[in-house]
Amino acid sequence: MIVDTLIHARWIIPVEPESVTLEHHTLVIDGGRIVDLLPTGLARQKYQGLATENLENHALLPGLINCHTHAAMTLMRGIADDLHLMDWLQNHIWPLEQKWMSEAFVRDGTDLAIAEMIRGGTTCFNDMYFYPEVTAAQAIQHGIRAIVGLIVIDFPTVWASNTAEYIEKGLALHDQLRHQSLISAAFAPHAPYTVSDEALQKIRTLADELELPVHMHLHETLHEVEEAQKQNGRRPLQRLHELGLINPSFLGVHMTQLSGDEISLFAHTGAHIVHCPESNLKLASGFCPVAKCLAAGINVALGTDGPASNNDLDMFGEMRTAALLGKAVAGDASAVPAMTALRMATINGARALGLDNEIGSLSIGKSADVIAIDLSCLETQPLYCPVSQIVYAASRQQVTDLWVAGRCLLKQRQLTTINTADLKLKVAEWQQRLAS
Numbered sequence: 001m002i003v004d005t006l007i008h009a010r011w012i013i014p015v016e017p018e019s020v021t022l023e024h025h026t027l028v029i030d031g032g033r034i035v036d037l038l039p040t041g042l043a044r045q046k047y048q049g050l051a052t053e054n055l056e057n058h059a060l061l062p063g064l065i066n067c068h069t070h071a072a073m074t075l076m077r078g079i080a081d082d083l084h085l086m087d088w089l090q091n092h093i094w095p096l097e098q099k100w101m102s103e104a105f106v107r108d109g110t111d112l113a114i115a116e117m118i119r120g121g122t123t124c125f126n127d128m129y130f131y132p133e134v135t136a137a138q139a140i141q142h143g144i145r146a147i148v149g150l151i152v153i154d155f156p157t158v159w160a161s162n163t164a165e166y167i168e169k170g171l172a173l174h175d176q177l178r179h180q181s182l183i184s185a186a187f188a189p190h191a192p193y194t195v196s197d198e199a200l201q202k203i204r205t206l207a208d209e210l211e212l213p214v215h216m217h218l219h220e221t222l223h224e225v226e227e228a229q230k231q232n233g234r235r236p237l238q239r240l241h242e243l244g245l246i247n248p249s250f251l252g253v254h255m256t257q258l259s260g261d262e263i264s265l266f267a268h269t270g271a272h273i274v275h276c277p278e279s280n281l282k283l284a285s286g287f288c289p290v291a292k293c294l295a296a297g298i299n300v301a302l303g304t305d306g307p308a309s310n311n312d313l314d315m316f317g318e319m320r321t322a323a324l325l326g327k328a329v330a331g332d333a334s335a336v337p338a339m340t341a342l343r344m345a346t347i348n349g350a351r352a353l354g355l356d357n358e359i360g361s362l363s364i365g366k367s368a369d370v371i372a373i374d375l376s377c378l379e380t381q382p383l384y385c386p387v388s389q390i391v392y393a394a395s396r397q398q399v400t401d402l403w404v405a406g407r408c409l410l411k412q413r414q415l416t417t418i419n420t421a422d423l424k425l426k427v428a429e430w431q432q433r434l435a436s
């Protein structure tokens, strides 16, 4: 039988079923989907690929899913380091955004982010930033999967001047994206301290009607929770729950402050947590009690946050940090094992975004969002367990090839849809402007 692509691989880690590592197997792709997964000997008898890859030193995995980004903030990477969240945001990042935000900023910053993400094994990102229509256009142009945030924030910006305009523009974008197979939208109210009850009520109604996820920073720091308690006598999570937002469509980003009751609330409502360990460490925001959340049955996904608070979009780094920090916070070396960290970066992300029928594992019928990692280099030898090497020892530079819906976006470490020389020139121009 003739199919689009055959990938013969030394190892295949499908993620579902959990803890399975297949050796000398072949992934069969046709029409952008995984149509078979079988021993290589059989695959050679049964299929002929229009394209064939022989990856003798590689592990194939589902593409990584970054569940919280501000992609275009790549252009501010390293511009304001070593600060606490509110100082960083109010005295550095927001003034820079006020001065420089434009469609061109988001276009070039997002291109840089997409190039970095593809080279690092990310096939899908869930974004929250200005000009989401530009983020969507760049993702479409470069072939990566994205969920763009229909942002709402209670102050005027160059993108919209009031809540009604944010929502109106967001709905228009959602409508425009209806026929896109790789791009969809989520509501993205910024945070409890920047969005009013009225706006959140409206968002909840629309999200229910349109069946869209709601993606929001929540309980990022102790300061956020204490200020809310002083101002309205409730913790932000309680306020959002009373507004009806905490449900299976809700992604709470950060969640470093969680009482036992709040963990139970998340577990019972089916809301998801997006853990961003490196941003939390760098901004000294606090620690999400990941092991307790997982034990309670909460779906915990992973995100990098923006590249101005991390300072990269490296999901390999994020998996490793999540595993290490999870153990330290739990005081238990068996907490957040390697396979759990890998699931957080794949199937848990897909579940949080409501896309687990489509992506998150190498399962027959799902979209062919796939990455290949070369495990033959010295740094990942000897190799007792591929999952251990991938989470604890490998780096993103070992990602050699990447496909989204069967389309190859990275071939032997070369981007197939982005001109890196042009991109570097544009980024250098932004550096000069922002530094001036």
Ligand SMILES: CSC[C@H]1O[C@@H](n2cnc3c(O)ncnc32)[C@H](O)[C@@H]1O
Binding pocket: 070, 085, 089, 093, 094, 097, 128, 129, 130, 151, 152, 153, 190, 191, 217, 220, 279, 305, 306, 309
């Ligand atoms: C409304 S667009 C998104 C908005 O969020 C800002 N931002 C980036 N990182 C964080 C963070 O960790 N917590 C809160 N807000 C953040 C970004 O600069 C944009 O203004």
Ligand SMILES: [Zn+2]
Binding pocket: 068, 069, 070, 217, 253, 305, 306
């Ligand atoms: Zn963020």
